[in-house]
Amino acid sequence: MSPKTLYDKIWDAHVAHEAEDGTSLLYIDRHLVHEVTSPQAFEGLRLANRKVRAPEKTIAVPDHNVPTTDDRVNGITNEESRIQVEALDRNAKDFGIHYYPVSDIRQGIVHIIGPEQGWTLPGMTIVCGDSHTATHGAFGALAHGIGTSEVEHVLATQTLIQKKSKNMKVEITGKLGPGVTAKDITLSVIGKTGTAGGTGYVIEYCGEAIRSLSMEGRMTVCNMAIEGGARAGLIAPDEKTFEYIKGRPHAPKGAQWEAAMAWWQTLYSDDDAHWDKVVTIRGEDIAPVVTWGTSPEDVLPITAEVPDPESFQGGKVQGARRALDYMGLKPGTKLSDIEIDTVFIGSCTNGRIEDLRAAAAVLKGKKIAVKRAMVVPGSGLVRAQAEEEGLADIFREAGFEWRLAGCSMCLAMNPDQLSPGERCAATSNRNFEGRQGRGGRTHLMSPQMAAAAAITGRLTDVREMMAPAPEPA
Amino acid sequence: MDKYETFTGIAAPLPQINVDTDMIIPKQFLKTIKRTGLGVNLFDEMRYDDNGAEIPSFVLNQPAYREAEILIAGENFGCGSSREHAPWAIRDFGIRCIVAPSYADIFYNNCFKNGILPIVLPQEQVDILMADAEKGANARMTVDLEAQEITASDGQVFRFELDSFKKHCLLNGLDDIALTLEKGPSIDAFEARAGLERPWV
Ligand code: SF4
Numbered sequence: 001m002s003p004k005t006l007y008d009k010i011w012d013a014h015v016a017h018e019a020e021d022g023t024s025l026l027y028i029d030r031h032l033v034h035e036v037t038s039p040q041a042f043e044g045l046r047l048a049n050r051k052v053r054a055p056e057k058t059i060a061v062p063d064h065n066v067p068t069t070d071d072r073v074n075g076i077t078n079e080e081s082r083i084q085v086e087a088l089d090r091n092a093k094d095f096g097i098h099y100y101p102v103s104d105i106r107q108g109i110v111h112i113i114g115p116e117q118g119w120t121l122p123g124m125t126i127v128c129g130d131s132h133t134a135t136h137g138a139f140g141a142l143a144h145g146i147g148t149s150e151v152e153h154v155l156a157t158q159t160l161i162q163k164k165s166k167n168m169k170v171e172i173t174g175k176l177g178p179g180v181t182a183k184d185i186t187l188s189v190i191g192k193t194g195t196a197g198g199t200g201y202v203i204e205y206c207g208e209a210i211r212s213l214s215m216e217g218r219m220t221v222c223n224m225a226i227e228g229g230a231r232a233g234l235i236a237p238d239e240k241t242f243e244y245i246k247g248r249p250h251a252p253k254g255a256q257w258e259a260a261m262a263w264w265q266t267l268y269s270d271d272d273a274h275w276d277k278v279v280t281i282r283g284e285d286i287a288p289v290v291t292w293g294t295s296p297e298d299v300l301p302i303t304a305e306v307p308d309p310e311s312f313q314g315g316k317v318q319g320a321r322r323a324l325d326y327m328g329l330k331p332g333t334k335l336s337d338i339e340i341d342t343v344f345i346g347s348c349t350n351g352r353i354e355d356l357r358a359a360a361a362v363l364k365g366k367k368i369a370v371k372r373a374m375v376v377p378g379s380g381l382v383r384a385q386a387e388e389e390g391l392a393d394i395f396r397e398a399g400f401e402w403r404l405a406g407c408s409m410c411l412a413m414n415p416d417q418l419s420p421g422e423r424c425a426a427t428s429n430r431n432f433e434g435r436q437g438r439g440g441r442t443h444l445m446s447p448q449m450a451a452a453a454a455i456t457g458r459l460t461d462v463r464e465m466m467a468p469a470p471e472p473a
Numbered sequence: 474m475d476k477y478e479t480f481t482g483i484a485a486p487l488p489q490i491n492v493d494t495d496m497i498i499p500k501q502f503l504k505t506i507k508r509t510g511l512g513v514n515l516f517d518e519m520r521y522d523d524n525g526a527e528i529p530s531f532v533l534n535q536p537a538y539r540e541a542e543i544l545i546a547g548e549n550f551g552c553g554s555s556r557e558h559a560p561w562a563i564r565d566f567g568i569r570c571i572v573a574p575s576y577a578d579i580f581y582n583n584c585f586k587n588g589i590l591p592i593v594l595p596q597e598q599v600d601i602l603m604a605d606a607e608k609g610a611n612a613r614m615t616v617d618l619e620a621q622e623i624t625a626s627d628g629q630v631f632r633f634e635l636d637s638f639k640k641h642c643l644l645n646g647l648d649d650i651a652l653t654l655e656k657g658p659s660i661d662a663f664e665a666r667a668g669l670e671r672p673w674v
Contacts, residue, residue, distance in 0.1 A: 016663035080504035149586035252673035
């Protein structure tokens with residue numbers, strides 16, 4: 001048999017039909033659904049008198065619109081948000097799909113609860129009407145975002161019409177320095193390849209620095225594959241993956257577990273597999289980074305300065321001018337001199353327990369020097385665990401608001417928004433104009449860096465706050 | 474969906490790279506549970522000021538381009554989220570064709586499901602069409618999906634490539650779901666086989 005990549009193997013195992021021109025029906029193992037991109041799809045099913053083909057493989061949760069304040073038990077005050085969440089309540093019930101309502105402690109951001117509940121398994125095909133579905137690729141699953149028409153298509157047929165993407169390998173060799181995290185890896189890759197560098201590809205991340213990451217870290221890396229333009233990001237499963245999955249509510253058990261393991265252990269790219277594109281970065285060359293502009297590719301080490309738009313080429317010159325104007329920044333300003341108003345720790349990129357631990361470690365015994373700071377755990381269970389570990393107290397004592405689970409200020413569909421001109425250090429994944437609120441200015445970074453910024457009130461190199469001895473990996 | 478017929482229309486220039494889905498339709502308009510009515514909010518934050526008044530300099534607010542049916546744009550158009558509200562808003566405004574050097578993957582696919590043809594052309598050719606579009610309402614272009622051609626106002630013809638299956642569906646206004654349901658037996662067979670091979674799924 002000819003050598004295959006991990007993507008080739010998963011693809012081949014899921015083709016239900018292939019036309020002569022390569023257009024394929026890809027069978028979908030897990031379909032995740034949230035309230036914003038699904039109402040029109042369910043409406044379409046009703047109008048055509050269609051059913052959900054595989055309700056047992058369909059999992060729904062409200063996350064984008066839900067308030068994250070304690071008073072949400074009394075209901076959602078914003079009428080449109082409430083209607084959207086109620087529509088999901090009704091659709092989940094009418095079509096008989098798995099559901100985690102707002103009142104359930106397991107509720108949270110769809111990409112956090114999938115892995116948490118054991119829905120996400122190696123070798124699966126997973127889709128969701130949400131671009132950050134790529135997160136699940138950390139388990140060696142082929143996972144990507146789809147539009148609402150495709151949501152309806154998957155609901156009705158459990159398949160997706162697809163053509164195969166090309167294979168791209170992103171290798172991060174060696175070890176990461178102190179204070180450098182999975183977020184710095186993924187942002188640095190985008191900084192190098194650009195936001196369209198992955199267009200047409202499925203990326204497999206590999207190399208020693210990737211292997212050394214925890215499952216949480218791997219999810220952070222894959223989460224932002226979409227910001228690099230790729231259809232999906234993947235990491236081959238290994239012992240850490242299996243360890244993470246074992247015992248989760250929807251993970252296979254007993255003989256099923258053994259059978260699953262036998263297949264999962266074949267899920268890696270063969271040595272001589274063909275790659276259409278290869279990018280290699282030395283782990284030692286990655287620094288803690290922040291974004292300065294309005295595209296995730298506008299990324300630089302925290303030790304750098306705001307760039308001069310004239311130093312770019314082509315359309316980027318105009319793009320950078322516009323970005324600096326929007327961000328209210330001048331070329332030559334040291335990034336570490338940029339003062340911030342707000343800190344947001346959360347999102348499907350960095351709202352897991354490890355992220356909260358990392359931020360709390362920096363914050364312990366310190367006070368914030370910004371107008372406001374909030375932590376929004378990625379799920380009710382992450383929140384409960386953080387409370388048990390005493391992290392919530394560290395955040396509260398430092399001056400952070402301790403919120404309930406949801407997407408929150410990552411996209412500001414709920415009341416958590418920036419006001420015009422307000423500058424935010426955020427652990428989310430998009431720094432687009434208006435993303436966190438009209439006129440709001442977003443700098444993306446790791447949870448450690450966001451915590452450091454909260455303490456000093458400006459973008460800060462977290463390494464300056466760390467004990468001199470490097471942390472054990 | 475309607476069949477995609479050849480048409481001649483006004484093209485609006487938007488010479489900006491990385492136009493993301495948050496710009497195309499900001500999140501406050503994602504709360505709808507309908508597909509229609511989003512056209513007035515297309516490019517909302519670029520199009521209206523804080524008081525909701527039109528910003529005269531924005532291209533779609535200029536008299537020449539209010540009826541635009543084609544949009545000429547920069548590279549990586551439609552990057553960002555999977556929200557189909559973006560193509561819904563574009564189509565609801567009246568735009569049926571976009572020309573750009575490249576698109577984000579999900580946005581590109583979403584266009585075809587909504588009667589929008591996203592044409593990919595090399596940067597040099599997009600530049601020519603951009604300059605043509607700058608001429609205003611008198612510069613009308615013709616889009617012929619069948620022939621895979623777009624004709625500038627001076628008669629220059631540009632040929633574009635696209636996937637034959639996508640072309641077929643768009644041209645004939647076909648419903649994907651109905652097409653796939655015809656392959657029901659293949660899906661049944663796959664499920665039976667996968668159920669034996671991977672019973673834990
Ligand atoms: S946290 Fe942000 S990026 Fe993730 S699913 Fe929610 S809105 Fe999307």
